[in-house]
Amino acid sequence: MKRSFIREILESIDEETISFAGGLPNEALFPLKDIEKSAMNVLQNSKVLQYSLSNGLKSLREKIAQYYNDEGFETSADNILITTGSQQAMFIIAKYFEQKSITIEEPSYLGAMNIFRMNKLDMKPVALEADGIDIKAFQKSLEETKLAYLIPDFQNPYSSTYSQVKRNTVAYLIKENDAYLIEDSPYSELFFTSKKRTISSMIPNNSFHLGSFSKTFAPSLRIGWVRANEELIHELMKIKESIDLHSCGLSQAILNDYLSDSQLFKQHLQTIRNDYKDKMEYFSSCLKAILPEFKFKQPKGGMFIYGYIENVDTKKLVFEALKHKVVFVPGSEFYLDKSSCNEIRFNFTHSTKEEVKEGLIRLKRLIKGEL
Structure with missing residues (x-):
């Protein structure tokens, strides 16, 4: 390490x-006044400082689930696990697949690579191209690993975006090989023209879709999430409970209050x-x-x-x-x-x-x- x-x-x-x-996001854009207002609202009730649910505040999970539903990706609150930033989400998933092999992009996010090393995942790198991963090499690697970690939207560090053709092909190969995809998506809302369909929406039972409010709201609140099928979420919760019982309840409550006005x-x-x-x-x-x-x-x-x-x-x-x-x-x-x-x-x-x-x-x- x-x-x-x-x-x-x-x-x-x-x-x-x-x-x-x-x-780092531009802190000049942090909605300070709105966060202050939401904080004052939730602090009227002392229960906000009490222990919370392991999978996260239900009303917040419902709001996150609704974003998926609005994009045609059927999701319920039970498909969502709130985590302490998406970095923790990645660690939990890596722990679940500990000591297995995993196909990754090259270059790739170094935070993820460190997590995979710590959990003894054998990383198999596949080169990125301008429109996404090298499909031939990806197919060959996936047949062996049965697990992949990809960042299809404005990839970190490469900044490339997967074409729709490659998204479709990756989804097909994941399903064909009875494999799993970890789709890391912290930047998907930071598009300049349009947003593409997630790969996970095409393979809902074979994917972990990772999201975060760090890049779109405020990183210090440390609120991320995983979207997966209920069975996988249940398995991930067992691991999360051994780490921190639940993510910060106050941060979740403030964010949940802020998101009550979806237009905001x-x-x-x-x-x-x-x-x-x-x-x-x-x-x-x-x-x-x-x-x-x-x-x-x-x-x-x-x-x-x-x-x-x-x-x-x-x-x-x-x-x-x-x-x-x-x-x-x-x-x-x-x-x-x-x-x-x-x-x-x-x-x-x-x-x-x-x-x-x-x-x-x-x-x-x-x-x-x-x-």
């Missing part, structure tokens, strides 16, 4: 550092999308103007821009960049076995326009040997 590079980086930077590293949340989501689209376009324009050697494709949503610079070891570059108060995540962190790499993941949602421009200028000067 090793610690998360990103978490370590966050500990080593200060207020003067321009960070493109963590997947819809408007909030649209505000985030508009802001992130603007930030992505500005970051992209700065990359093209300041760092044209960085090759990338503009994402259609999410929080990251991913690409590469020829003949640059970005792992070495990041430690030099830290000395000059700018930081990113080198691509090597997202591979199972790659000590050096020319790829970079930039987060575009958290920095100001002034910080973006200054940070990229510093990186440019570092690469040219001027710093």
Whole structure:
């Protein structure tokens, strides 16, 4: 086991550092007044501070289930397990499949890879393409593992989105092989144009669909969830009860009160999308103007821009960049076995326009040997 590079980086930077590293939302968009109002509402009742249900507040599970139903994915509250962020959801599922093999994308989310290592899952990486995973290689791997972990929407770190054809094919292969899919979906609501159908909706009994309010509401509340069939949810609850009995009841109650006005949340989501689209376009324009050697494709949503610079070891570059108060995540962190790499993941949602421009200028000067 090793610690998360990103978490370590966050500990080593200060207020003067321009960070493109963590997947941090724009805190200027947190609905502070609405959260304050909901908190005051729920704190009128002392029971909100009491122990809660292991699977989560029923009224909150019902609201989450309704989002699925609105998209044509039949779901009830009993299909939902509230977790302490989607990271805990992933850990619980990994514990359920402990010591088995799992097919993953490459590159992949390093937080998931650390969880799989801890639970002794044998990871089998399959390369990503512009429109999703390499299907031929995925099919061959899935026949062996019977389990896959994918991020189809604005993938972290690659920022790609699966085409509908590949979504359909993945669903078919999961069902054909009597396999299971862990579909990680923290960014699916952060689309700039349109939202695609989840793979899980095509294979409801063979999937775990992971969601989170960390990217769309407030990460410190630590509210995520798993959507699966009732039998699987029951098995996951046994594991969760050995970890924390239940996720924070106060956080759930505040969120549940806020979501009572569905239009309020819809408007909030649209505000985030508009802001992130603007930030992505500005970051992209700065990359093209300041760092044209960085090759990338503009994402259609999410929080990251991913690409590469020829003949640059970005792992070495990041430690030099830290000395000059700018930081990113080198691509090597997202591979199972790659000590050096020319790829970079930039987060575009958290920095100001002034910080973006200054940070990229510093990186440019570092690469040219001027710093």
